Amino acid sequence: MAQTKSGLAHFELTSWQALPVMPIYMEQLLQLVNQTLAPLGITAVTKTMVNSYVKQHFFSRPVGRQYTRNQIVAVIVVTILKQDFDLTTISRAILKIRDSRAIEPRYQQFKVAFERALRLQSLQLTPADATAQAIELAAQTVGAHLLTQQRLS
Numbered sequence: 001m002a003q004t005k006s007g008l009a010h011f012e013l014t015s016w017q018a019l020p021v022m023p024i025y026m027e028q029l030l031q032l033v034n035q036t037l038a039p040l041g042i043t044a045v046t047k048t049m050v051n052s053y054v055k056q057h058f059f060s061r062p063v064g065r066q067y068t069r070n071q072i073v074a075v076i077v078v079t080i081l082k083q084d085f086d087l088t089t090i091s092r093a094i095l096k097i098r099d100s101r102a103i104e105p106r107y108q109q110f111k112v113a114f115e116r117a118l119r120l121q122s123l124q125l126t127p128a129d130a131t132a133q134a135i136e137l138a139a140q141t142v143g144a145h146l147l148t149q150q151r152l153s
Helices: 005-009 026-040 047-055 069-081 087-100 103-124 130-152
Strands: none
Touching: 005 026, 005 103, 026 047, 026 069, 047 069, 069 087, 069 103, 087 103, 087 130
């Protein structure tokens, strides 16, 4: 689904506090994550994808087939990062966050940074030339990607 500049400029990820306190089942996880990310036009998360994330150790196996806040935010963040990063890079980032045992504050940092990036990029775009805008965004994306790779190494 295509988004207008203003649509993405107003996008907000679910806050930590708004996430379910009690563990949820797979279907609830998929519904929550897909509703959250739908405005971004990202491909819907599937059960197979979530199971793959578990196998790749992005987060621990669910207990009693139920997923906690930590696992929910991992699915959200991995799904967003997959838009630009390979799974090896994502794994390095997730492991650093997991090892820090600071999942809630790191998710909040990601939330704020992601929303800020969408707002700033939307504000900086001028309506004159869509191709020039795409070139500018692509160059910024690659630059940010390279800097991210360097920081995770």
